Amino acid sequence: MSNASGGLVDRRVLVRALIDALPDALVVSGLGSPSYDLFAAGDRELNFYLWGAMGGASSLALGLALAQPERSVIAISGDGEQLMGIGSLATIGAQRPENLTIVVLDNGRYGETGMQPAHTSLGTNLVEVARGFGIADAFEVDRLDQAGEIVRRVNARAGVAFARVKVQVNEPPRTFPPRDGSFVKNRFRAALGFDPF
Amino acid sequence: MSASDGNGGWQQAVFDTLKAGGIRQIAFVPDAGHATAIRAAEADPDIRDVVLTTEEEGVALVCGAWLGGERAALLMQSSGVGNCVNMFSLLRNCRFPFLSIVTMRGEYAEFNPWQVPMGKATPAVLESMGITVMRVSEPQQVAEIVGAGIDAAFQAGERVAILLSQSLIGRKQWVASNE
Numbered sequence: 355m356s357n358a359s360g361g362l363v364d365r366r367v368l369v370r371a372l373i374d375a376l377p378d379a380l381v382v383s384g385l386g387s388p389s390y391d392l393f394a395a396g397d398r399e400l401n402f403y404l405w406g407a408m409g410g411a412s413s414l415a416l417g418l419a420l421a422q423p424e425r426s427v428i429a430i431s432g433d434g435e436q437l438m439g440i441g442s443l444a445t446i447g448a449q450r451p452e453n454l455t456i457v458v459l460d461n462g463r464y465g466e467t468g469m470q471p472a473h474t475s476l477g478t479n480l481v482e483v484a485r486g487f488g489i490a491d492a493f494e495v496d497r498l499d500q501a502g503e504i505v506r507r508v509n510a511r512a513g514v515a516f517a518r519v520k521v522q523v524n525e526p527p528r529t530f531p532p533r534d535g536s537f538v539k540n541r542f543r544a545a546l547g548f549d550p551f
Numbered sequence: 552m553s554a555s556d557g558n559g560g561w562q563q564a565v566f567d568t569l570k571a572g573g574i575r576q577i578a579f580v581p582d583a584g585h586a587t588a589i590r591a592a593e594a595d596p597d598i599r600d601v602v603l604t605t606e607e608e609g610v611a612l613v614c615g616a617w618l619g620g621e622r623a624a625l626l627m628q629s630s631g632v633g634n635c636v637n638m639f640s641l642l643r644n645c646r647f648p649f650l651s652i653v654t655m656r657g658e659y660a661e662f663n664p665w666q667v668p669m670g671k672a673t674p675a676v677l678e679s680m681g682i683t684v685m686r687v688s689e690p691q692q693v694a695e696i697v698g699a700g701i702d703a704a705f706q707a708g709e710r711v712a713i714l715l716s717q718s719l720i721g722r723k724q725w726v727a728s729n730e
Binding site for chain 2: 380382404406407408409410412413414415416417418419421422441442444448449536538539542543546547548
């Protein structure tokens with residue numbers, strides 16, 4: 355099967371560029387490759403890695419963004435993860451926290467389970483979906499040098515932004531973040547100055 | 552007035568107890584039994600009201616709130632419990648505190664058979680996912696038991712669902728939507 359992956363974005367390089375440019379951001383990653391990508395950019399206390407709860411990344415990031423209005427919050431998920439929780443974009447479009455940016459790494463595949471074709475390669479356009487849910491600042495990223503457009507919005511904290519990143523269909527080496535959710539949660543809270551639970 | 556009329560006292564007690572317990576985000580899929588609390592949350596500048604498209608969003612949302620240092624609660628109907636099941640894995644894996652107030656259908660004077668299967672299954676589904684189930688059946692118990700649930704969730708770190716019995720809520724009354 356042909357694809358035009360050569361011209362698309364390397365997911366690892368993009369996520370590392372975001373994290374390098376945004377060292378203070380609070381970051382939530384969806385299960386599978388986005389969590390591996392985030393960890394591969396360097397483990398951070400302010401990363402919250404999901405290994406399950408598919409569809410929950412952007413909703414979790416919304417609750418975090420509402421609780422921490424002075425901090426920039428980024429949700430990084432895959433197209434399958436975002437589609438499973440697609441209604442969350444309607445909820446985010448209604449709440450409109452100024453400090454939330456959603457980055458969907460879209461390879462049009464279910465990468466974790468054998469690269470089966472997914473909806474975004476079968477007709478769904480996530481940017482149009484996001485706009486339809488009231489997220490006006492929804493945009494495509496298909497070149498690495500556009501990472502700065504994401505960074506600018508995260509730093510501006512001027513409204514919800516939604517970036518659909520067209521990433522190469524590949525499988526970088528799997529790099530596993532901690533699977534102990536309680537540890538990751540308590541570490542994250544401690545970094546914000548909160549007691550563990 | 553709405554179907555909550557005559558229930559305004561205990562319904563207000565739900566909200567007042569949540570607010571007194573430091574709840575800062577209230578997420579919900581609407582239900583008539585939660586109507587007073589939802590209206591109060593919308594009107595309260597100290598509380599963020601978040602309307603959801605499906606209840607499982609709310610499970611993830613309240614976890615994110617706690618991650619960011621805020622207490623949050625999820626209001627839903629028993630049918631919504633079924634929508635949440637896999638998302639409940641967040642709670643046990645990460646030991647998030649969790650508080651949900653669940654209005655029951657399908658258990659008392661129910662007219663709609665479609666509400667019955669999930670209503671009957673609700674307590675078992677919650678317990679099977681590691682959530683402690685408490686129940687309120689008398690109006691005067693509401694503040695006490697909701698308060699106990701808040702303590703269990705946010706002081707002992709438990710996962711708690713408080714079921715509001717359908718007998719407490721009463722028979723469904725059809726009302727005009729502009730009331």
